[in-house]
Amino acid sequence: MKTRYALSLGKPFGIKVKVHWTFIFLIAWIVIVSLNRGLETPQILMHVLFVFALFFCVVLHELGHSLTAIKFGGNVTGITLLPIGGMAHMTKMPEKPKEEFLVSAAGPLVNVVIAILIWIYLALFQPVNLEEMKFVAITRENFLVMLMAANIFIVVFNLIPAFPMDGGRLFRAALSIKMKRVDATRIAKDIGQIFAIFFILAGLFINPFLVIIGIFILLGAKGEYEMIQYQDALKQFSVEDVLNKNFAELDMEDTLGDAAQKLIHIPDNGFVIKSEGKYKGILTKNEIINGLNNLGKEGKIKDAVNTDVEPVKPNAKLFDVFQDMNRKRNYLVPVISKDEILGVLDIDNLKELILIQRAIR
Ligand SMILES: [Zn+2]
CATH class of the missing domain: 1.20.58 (Methane Monooxygenase Hydroxylase; Chain G, domain 1)
Incomplete structure (x- = not known):
């Protein structure tokens, strides 16, 4: 999921935690439901505070997954909070069954620990009489009991094998x-x-x-x-097994009109752009169309080229590169070794390769 419209909350253990803008709906929903039930402002604020406390527990849950994944060599780019819960974004996940098991178990385990800690705190400092306690709304008295219950709910719900x-x-x-x-x-x-x-x-x-x-x-x-x-x-391929050596290239000083004219004659999704023999970026159909709209036919490629597409190495694993291309929406990437462009990978060709491989089996 793209998380462009998200508010950054911090970076515990180097993992970016963000809250998605749709979170506003959750708060709005809670306020509306509380108002419908005729609750007063202090109680509504208590409900909102409860949601914040609950989502703090959700962040800890996701950190449990993330830190365990990192321990086993995984790669976590961040955590996003959505109204329905948290989500840890992993670009590389441990795949050995035992490691995957531990990574998946670590999240719910965090909530088990939180529930136990609250229970101990209540037993020591704030003994509760459940029979006398009212649970119509969240109050100062039942806050921690409800938070403990919510953590147990998170554990049970997450363990549904869905x-x-x-x-x-x-x-x-x-x-x-x-x-x-x-x-x-x-x-x-x-x-x-x-x-x-x-x-x-x-x-x-x-x-x-x-x-x-x-x-x-x-x-x-x-x-x-x-x-x-x-x-x-x-899984059996590396980049050099399938790279396309017949790629089309243009220079930074060429015009978008040139590119548009040549586009229909090339097999790939776009061009490799060079300057003085060196790779500079990728120009796909999208960049050409945007460029033509903004700069016209005489616009220079150097003002429209996507310079964020990083080249890949010929010995890289093909699936890793494919996954990366999907995530970053790069439809064409250059394969470069020692400053020399050996060829390109085109996402459509890779999809065909996948279809063929699956048909062979
Ligand atoms: Zn989880």
């Missing part, structure tokens, strides 16, 4: 001990989708957030299964 939720990941990791990861993922995905449909149907009657969670599970399961299939198809 891949890609934590429980589903634990299930997949357990299956992958006995079978291929791609097959384990397919089974976990199918079960996840059954749960998702159940969530959506139940949510329509109970709670709109359950509907959103169901949709997230449906899309997440599908997307992740696709990626695992791609990985299975590409």
